[in-house]
Amino acid sequence: MDALLEIQKLTKDFMLHDLNRRISGCRNVSLSVRAGEFVGITGRSGSGKSTILRSVYRTNLPQQGSILYDSRLFGVLDLLEASERQMIQLRRFEIGYISQFLNIPPRTTAFTAVVQSALDAFDVRDGGQKGTVPVSPFTADDKMGHGNRSLLSSGEPRDIERATREARRLLEHFELAEELWDLYPLTFSGGEKLRLNIAAAMVKQPRLLLLDEPTASLDRDSKLKVRTLIERMKDQGCTMLGIFHDFEFMEGVCDREFNMQDGFIDG
Amino acid sequence: MDSPCLSVQHLSCSFGAGCSFCAEPDAPLEHAICPRCGTIHAVRDVSLDVYPGEIVGIVGESGSGKSTLMRCICFDVPATRGSIFASPVENGSVNVLDCSSQRKRAIRNTVFGMVYQNPFLGLRMDFSALSNIAEQMLASGVRTVAQMSARANSLLKQVNIPLRRAGDAPRLFSGGMQQRVQIARALSNRPPILLLDEVTTGLDLSVQARVLDLIVQLQRELDVSMLVVSHDLAVIRMLAQRTSVMLEGKIVEQGLTDQILEDPQHRHTQQLVHSLL
Structure with missing residues (x-):
């Protein structure tokens, strides 16, 4: 094709x-x-x-x-x-889908939403059976500290660490102000919601x-x-x-x- | 692709003797009741699969057969026809409906966790919350008191029941607390398949939110498969990736939840969706 x-x-x-x-x-x-x-x-x-x-x-x-x-x-x-x-x-x-509307479970902070999105997509990317493992195009940054983990899946600590790192990179890359990361996105402005949607979709590195x-x-x-x-x-x-x-x-x-x-x- | 954890095939459940007229799969019934012999066909030829770690939703108006379907799966109500396969039972190779009643009890206690719409069906209202959970664990063969009380306490904590209330009987609890004790009881044996029947109906919004968060957390952390019945489409949208729509005992539409809600095909599904506030 x-x-x-x-x-x-x-x-x-x-x-x-x-x-x-x-x-x-x-x-x-x-x-x-x-x-x-x-x-x-x-x-x-x-x-x-x-x-x-x-x-x-x-x-x-x-x-x-x-x-x-x-x-x-x-x-x-x-x-x-x-x-x-x-x-x-x-x-x-x-396949990712981005619209102006929030597509994030309620009572989830912006940061957790992106981390969860990354964790959801790790399975196959790391499984090594299907396709190749893409190399993240974003620059490394090891600062951590954000994240309400209450809703996170019980992934391997190593995975959670990596997802946290990628979430941080993407939120920075798509310029969502850091003071919003630990808030519920329901009250975000249209532009902020969109940035969050983009970060949550892109962290999966969709084709x-x-x-x-x-x-x-x-x-x-x-x-x-x-x-x-x-x-x-x-x-x-x-x-x-x-x-x-x-x-x-x-x-x-x-x-x-x-x-x-x-x-x-x-x- | 993986194989289903729970597979329901051509399940029917009727109340009454039936006759040659209503034995036909497509016989025209009047609201699931046979016009000739008066037999109630609560569930008619229902097939559905639930995959490991998946939440499947079932929606439909009152009386469409949702609860009867759930109760057939956990053997509360005997199914008239059809088969049910569950991967934890002999790798899904035997129809659990054909098992002996002793075997069914064991399956009921270890494979399926059922949470009823009406807490009176799932709890002993006069026993303490703690003993309700311990009873379920006894049924599955746990015999050490220390083990039972440790597990019961940790479950009650998980569902946000304060430990000082653990010794109280559920009849002294609010509806939301009773529902959460039911969930704790259903989870006590770590069942791989949870059947949730209208678990949030009648709860106020903040308690509903807590119960829903708990369900999502259980799915993520324990990878439990769930069949969730609700007539609240918002609940289904939040929880289920795939949804079946029931009407008069039959599944009339099956699909991805967002498709069911945004591009409903069947007349009845359209009526349900258009009834949203």
């Missing part, structure tokens, strides 16, 4: 049984993402952008088409046909990252920062498929972009 992700003739309608209505999500959409590429999808609200992204993550169940993904765990597979167990594994080890309008609720300055963050993720070799509704933001960051209108891809 040439590309990391190949979406073919994807069609998704939402059936609302009680209202007897069929709402169109996306129609006959085909696009591909090569390894290391950042592909952007733009379009107005309701044009079907999210439907595509959520179909890749299997939050949506499309009626037609295929989504081929070249996975490390299972080889090439159609994400629409993959078992739920396979999807859980892929979400845990390979494919789905960005669901990460800039939607941010002001101009924060958007520029997100752009810098995306550039950093790209530098680290992360493959990304993102949706945005502002054109300008995408320019210069995306390798390729598609525009959606009424469920179809333009041109």
Whole structure:
């Protein structure tokens, strides 16, 4: 397979049984993402952008088409046909999803959330059976001290130490202010939540990252920062498929972009 | 991929004699009741798997058969048909429903931990909290008092019951405390499979949060597999990665929890999700 992700003739309608209505999500959409590429999808609200992204993550169940993904765990597979167990594994080890909304268990501090996220992904990376162990692209830093361990899995102390180290690096790298690390993220600002989401997703070193309008609720300055963050993720070799509704933001960051209108891809 | 820790296959449970009409798997019943013979088909042909360390959710309206399914699994209610395999029992090679009643009791005491919606079913209300836990441990063969009381105390601590209350009877406890004593009792034999039936229903929010945190912690630290029944979709969203939706005794939809909640396919699932406040 040439590309990391190949979406073919994807069609998704939402059936609302009680209202007897069929709402169109996306129609006959085909696009591909090569390894290391950042592909952007733009379009107005309701044009079907999210439907595509959520179909890749299997939050949506499309009626037609295929989504081929070249996975490390299972080889090439159609994400629409993959078992739920396979999807859980892929979400845990390979495919990340970032949106502006918090996706962190309640009563978990920002720091613990990132450490837990790292620990969840250690299994396979260290197991040595599947794929290779990626070398962290971040610089070493041995300072520790943060972390409410109440919710941590009982990983090997060595793993917890390593996860703690990586969490610290990522939170610093994506510039979440240190005084927030030991707080519950529910009260964070939009930009802070986003940084935390990015750190929690990136600490797993995903092969494919789905960005669901990460800039939607941010002001101009924060958007520029997100752009810098995306550039950093790209530098680290992360493959990304993102949706945005502002054109300008995408320019210069995306390798390729598609525009959606009424469920179809333009041109 | 790994193999399931608990596998329920084509399980049915009915109350009544049944007739040729309702023996058909797709016979049209009226709210799970046979229109001809009046037999109640509480669980109809349910199949599901729980993998090691996984939490699977079951949602559905009241009367959809969720609790009966749980009670069939732990032998409280005899299943009419179907089979159940659990990997701790002969590596999952025997249908535990076919085991002798003595064997079933042993499995019930060491493999399954059951927490009931109604604490009266899971606890002896007039015995102390400590003896409730000790009783469960006795059933699984522990005979040293020192060992039992040490374990019971540490469990009560884990579920946040103050030790000075350990000698009190659960009837003197609040609903949330009773639920936590039930969890401690269910955990006393370190069962690899926990069955949780509406454990947070009726608890106030802060107690509910504590119970939920405890469940997550148990899964992470002890790698316990769990089947969690709830009609609270928020609880299911927080705990379960995969969810089954039941209606009138059948599973009508099965999938990843976020898919079930955000792109529900079945009419009934849509009604449930759209009923969210």
